[in-house]
Amino acid sequence: MSDDNKKPVLQIRDLQVHFPIKASGGGRKKGAVIRAVDGVSFDVMPGETLGIVGESGCGKSTTARAIAQLNKPTGGKVLFQGIDLCQASKSELLKARQNIQMIFQDPYASLDPRMTVRSIIAEPLIIYNKRNLLPQKMTSIEIETRVEELMERVGLNKAFKNRYPHEFSGGQRQRIGIARALALNPEVILADEPVSALDVSIQAQILNLLRELQKELGLTFLFIAHDLAVIQYISDKVCVMYLGKIVEKSESEELYHNPVHPYTRALLSAAPIPDPEVEQKRQRIILTGDVPSPDKKHVGCYFYDRCPVRMEKCGNNIPPMFNVGPHHQCACWLQEGKAEIATEEN
């Protein structure tokens, strides 16, 4: 889907999100921070789906929230249509946010329980209408019809617009969340684990819905999940994150068939295969040790402590991204010599 001639719609450059650690007294410990996201760079092409995958606590959600400016990044750039959102003024940010909407993880918590479906979906419209940021002013009747249209689009009966979120099932609620994200006609949708709180059968429905919407509306997705199968199904490109850093990025097919980074291999080998015979033969790469605490600064490879194939060099040098194939990059010193160091254009 991606085309080399296209310009990326979203460019992330060396994004850092560090959270200060509260000392026991309530004040801040000087200098002590949790490095939730520690220098992440990637491009998102228009119309494509970029999946971000990784284990719990590796900074996937924080990346998405930093892009949406819900957590202010402590460093780096988030470029949307040439504007750096981290430095943008309030009005610029508002304008940009119109095109970057989020779908949240927990459909039970992401909808205000005191609002009807109608007012939930209409809220972004009302806010932007009030601030005169919509292409043209909408009347309340237009907003109403837009809400109905959105409900139909995400597969909800428009008769339910007066109902409250607690009267819906998880899948329906996630549809409401999707309708809300679509209300402003955004270009990019940041989907923060949109299916991980749902049953598997409903996951498929929601994923198909997202795919359809993408086809019809030409949306760009940044899709976060910890489920490898989901990512494989929906993504065009995949980034694998570990400890706040991207260790490998590639096109989806390529990554699943030819993982390069030892962490990616371990991760992929952990996914069960829905075929008993193959599953029995599956060889797992079992990592030793725990994920190190993200509060210290790394001087070497982030994966050094647990890597089964670590070398001396890895301990003291942070690996750059190596081009291991077309659209396939990996941050591992093993690739040194085999591949070139990837250069990033700004």
Add this chain to the structure above:
Amino acid sequence: MKKLFSKISSFFSDKVRMSRHDKAEKKGATNEFDQVVQGNSLTKDAWRRLRKNKAAVVGMCVVIIYALISLCAGILPIYSYEEIIIDHQYLPPSLTRTAGELMMKRQLSELYATAWRQGRLAITSEENAMLSQWIENDKTSRVWDWCYEEGQKQLAAGTFSFNASEQKKVDKLEESIKSDIQVTVGSIRWTDPETGKTRKLEKLDLMTLVEIYSKVLGGMDTAKVNASLESGVTSQMKTEVKAKNAEMELTSEELDNLVSLEIGSIGQEGFAAKQIALAINNIEAMVQSSMKKQIKAEIKEGTNKEFPYKATEKMFDCLDVQVEASLKNQRRYILGTDNLGRDLLSRIIYGGRISILIGIVGTLTSLFIGIVMGSIAGYFGGRVDYYIMRFVDVLYGLPYMLLVIICMAIFGTNILNLFFALAMVSWLTIARMVRGQIMSLKNQEYIEAARSMGAGGARIIFKHLVPNSLSVIIVYSTLRVPEFIMQESFLSFLGLGVQAPLSSWGSLIGDSTQGMTNYPWRLIYPALVMTVFLFSMNFFGDGLRDAFDPQSKNML
């Protein structure tokens, strides 16, 4: 023709259907079967659960009844709550007997008791001992009751009779019970003899008032009247100045100097205003007394007047006076009277009005301040939170009642100040509670969703955070109302609350503590009424808490 008719009818039915459809569109969404689909909000859910809770419903009904009664106090058929009838002091509550009968009974039992003390009542020595025993044990009211019954028996049997002076007393009382009237003067309007226009006395200038006053006094010279008004005002001010400087012993010269200083300070206009007020007061008093005389004379002449009598009478040629006259001894005091002969029932009703008002207004103001402060502190956090909460902590540290008492002492005791003082110190708990609620809510995903949609702080606070903490706030405020009433009662009890002639439950109870043993009804009824209200308010609040708590869903 038929075709045309069917066309027309189909057109109309279409139109009707269309309009019905429009209505449905506006009101709610309809599904494919044309049924309106209504949502079920959490509040609706809570209401349904509340209705299942019997105690809460009863409490709510009682509260509503109280509210209705105090709202309609003005049109209820009760006596004025501030009308003082000295003859009716301390009448006990009675459903059947009128004030006159009660007065007669009191007079008779007093006479019988005196007769017993003088030994004119023929009783046995055992009974005598019993009475002495009662007196020793401070049960005088029983002695009176017993004497009354015994005396009535003996009077009927002919073994006892009143002496002449006693008989005279009884006859006089009987006469006055029959004929005593209470005259209340409503608004007085003056008709201009030249233009024929009528105006209220309050809107007239001094000259006309002086003329009227002289006419009322029976054609006295206007200059003299003016002079008397002037001296009246001066003497009024003299007493005021004297009261102000009570601790200093002033010689009469100093006093005069002070008064003339005071007169100079209020200026000519101020002096004239005081004269006007005095003139109006005097005219009203004169009108009332002459009206009373007139009606009494009419009764003596044998004119049959229906009581209660209500009319607009023409007096002194130029005044239209609204008069209400009633035989005051025909009144029935269901809950008795107080030390000034005021009807306790209406005092309780009007007192409830003020008590409930204080409960509601106090709660609303403290809610308002508390929600704003608490939500700002909770939402913005950081330094804002720190300073607001430390301020709250400091206020918490000060003794609450003391603060109110100081407030009342400084700003004077009137109802507005009372509201102000109570609200000022009572928003603290609400602020803390709202802050806690909002801090726990603000990390919810839907708040983040709102932020990602570009909602501002005010919108998030008032559209998302406050509605979601509303259940806690509602419950707390219903439990807060009785607390305010209690506090007001306490203040009134101390004499810092509502001032006479206004009453509140607290002030009624406070006043009744004098003479509690002899006139227990003055204490019992207000206390009972207040207790019932507080109880039902608490039950109602408890019910609300259960109703808003989703975990109690299974229990009910």
